[in-house]
Amino acid sequence: MTMIVNVTGVSKTYGGLHHILENCSLEVQKGKRIGMVGPNGAGKSTLFRMIAGREEPDSGSIWRHPGLSIGYLSQEPEFDPAKSLLDIAMESSKELARINEELHRVEARMADPEVYGDPAKLERVLHRQELLLVEFEAAGGLAYRNRVEGTLRAFGFQEEQFHLPIGVLSGGQKKLLGLTQLLVARPDLLLLDEPDNHLDIRGKRELERLINDYPGTVVIISHDRYLLDVVATQIIEVSKGIAVLWHGNYSEFAFEKNVADASQAKAYDVQQRELKRLEASRLRLISWSSGGQNEAMIQLARNVQKRMDRMERVDRPQGSRTMALSLHGSRGSDKALEFKGLWKVFEGENGEDKEVLTDAEMLIWSREVVGLVGPNGAGKSVLFKLILGEIEPTAGEIKVGPSTTMVYYSQEHQTLNYDSIVVDEIRKLKPMYEGEAYSFLGRFMFGKNEAQKPIRALSGGEKSRLQFAKLMLTPAN
Ligand SMILES: Nc1ncnc2c1ncn2[C@@H]1O[C@H](COP(=O)(O)OP(=O)(O)OP(=O)(O)O)[C@@H](O)[C@H]1O
Ligand SMILES: [Mg+2]
Structure with missing residues (x-):
């Protein structure tokens, strides 16, 4: 067995208070499929960032096999919102990305009247384009693009979406795009931070298949026990500052x-x-x-x-902690939300319209709990935005019951102000003494240390918990 990554005695603190990781060690063997699990805030994403070389440990060392290529999918991938899907997906090959970008520039020049009006200039630009196309092909660009397009299609993207700007993608779609980038680049080691988060059933199945068929080594952070059972043959458990390796899938x-x-x-x-x-x-x-x-x-x-x-003390076994939730709204009556004949059409880039909702209707009675399901990109978040009045329907109207107030828990944490401090964010919503605010946050499993952090420093799970906490302070029905 060949070791490709060795983390030895790594410690990490943020802000000097308590240790996130303390003397943590782990190793990754070549060709393995490893699931990483552990409670929110345990330090899983932090470990990934350090293995990927994006962050340094305070002490300890991280050894990577010489020449090892690492592909890292972050928990909340971000892309340049102006670039197109296909451009981003192609970006994982630096060489091809460069040629591609230059091609775009050359094509833009050809549309410039100063160029196309001048035969000599046009000829030069055309010649340049020709050379770039040859270079693209020589660098394996066509085969690469085929692979990219094939993977995008496997993830449920349609041909006509390939040239859309990233800004319009749903949360799940962004994850899929990040995955596409990595899968076509085929690095030796894939580090996937909750790739299944936000994926629909089809996306999850495809993800399972791709991980199982992947020629290299994969470490995947997930809170989905089913997925880990299907793909993982080892589990790394991160908790209380250290990592422990277990052999077998999640059930074992x-x-x-x-x-x-x-x-x-x-x-x-x-x-x-x-x-x-x-x-x-x-x-x-x-x-x-x-x-x-x-x-x-x-x-x-x-x-x-x-x-x-x-006597060497045995730690007290930890029972699982749970959160206390109560939504306090006044008692509403009859219809909470109703719409009929609702249309939402987005204007496409090249005049092609994208119909997200076509003549949709729905009636929700007060006190009903409704689950909204559908494939990635079907328009679930769009519907929420319509209901909240953040965007206008193309046709139709949404009637909100007179006694209905709404709170919204967002998929991508957009409702959080990343610069503000956790406890301030809570006290802004409801005046509270400091102690009161801390104990309120305690119910959501925020220690005093976490409560004083800026929101951008929180782990994915902690951000979700904070949104829940805010939700509880907003009267809603
Ligand atoms: N830049 C930072 N500044 C301060 N604290 C941070 C920073 N980055 C992470 N943390 C803290 O480190 C701890 C571990 O975070 P990390 O994101 O690694 O957790 P995680 O195990 O990935 O959790 P989740 O399952 O919620 O994604 C958390 O308490 C988090 O608030
Ligand atoms: Mg994380």
Whole structure:
């Protein structure tokens, strides 16, 4: 077996307070499919960024096999919103991206009246284009583009979307695009940070297939047990600052971990009983020492104390923590939301319109809980924006019940102001004493340390929790 990544004794803190990772070690063997799991904020994304070389550990070292190429998909990938889907997908080959960009420039020049009006200039530009096309082909550009287009199609993108600017893509689609970039570049090691987040069923199936067929090594962070069962043969569990490697898929990991937790619980109980017994005997010895007169008794009591101090403590097994949720709205009556004949059409780049909603209708009664499902890019978020009044329908009208107030929990955390501090964000919504705000945030599992962070520093899961917390402060029905 060949080791390709070795993380040794890595520690990391942000802002110097508590350690995110403390003396954490792990290794990645060539060709493995590894699932990385652990609670929100455990440090999974941080580990990925360090392995990918985007961030440095405070101490410890990270060794990568010489020449190892790494492809990294971040938890919230960001792209230049003005570029087209195909351009971004092609970008993973630096060489081809350069030629491609130059081709775009040359093509733009050909449309310039100053150029096309002047035969000599035009000839020169055409010649340049010709050369670039030859260069593109020689660099394997056509085969590469075929692979890119094939992967995009496999992920459910349609031909006519290839030239759309990225800005219009849904959250799931951005993830798929990031994946496409990596899969066609075929790096030795893929680091995928929650690639399945926001994917519909079709996208998930395709993702499973691609990971299983991938010729290199894959490490994938996911909170989806099913996906990990299908793709992973090893699990790295990140928690309490360290990483532990388990062999087997997620179910095997969960089983073994249960066994391990149970035996830890047992060991903890046994140790606690022993500690109680020793403490009782220490106190007894002190009481027999006649108020400290009997030196022999005092010495024995000290020995007992030493024995207690020397015992290597078994950690208390952690039960899972849960959040307390309550949405406090006033009692509404009958219809909460209704629309009929609702249309939303976006104007396309080249005059082709994109019909997202065509004659849609829906009626939601008060107190109903409705799940909205559909493939990526079907228009679920668009519908929400219409309901919230952020965008206007092309035709039709949305009726919101008179006693209906709305809160919105967004897919991509756009409702969060990334520059503000967590606790301030809460106190802005509702006046609270500082202590009150901290204890409110505590219910959402934010420690005081997290509560003082700027929002941009939060992990993906922490941002989601904060949005929930804000939701709870907004009266809604
Ligand atoms: N730049 C930063 N400044 C301050 N704190 C940070 C920064 N980046 C991450 N953190 C903190 O480090 C901890 C670990 O974050 P990380 O994103 O690695 O968690 P994660 O395991 O990926 O969680 P999730 O499952 O929610 O994505 C979190 O408490 C987070 O708030
Ligand atoms: Mg993360």
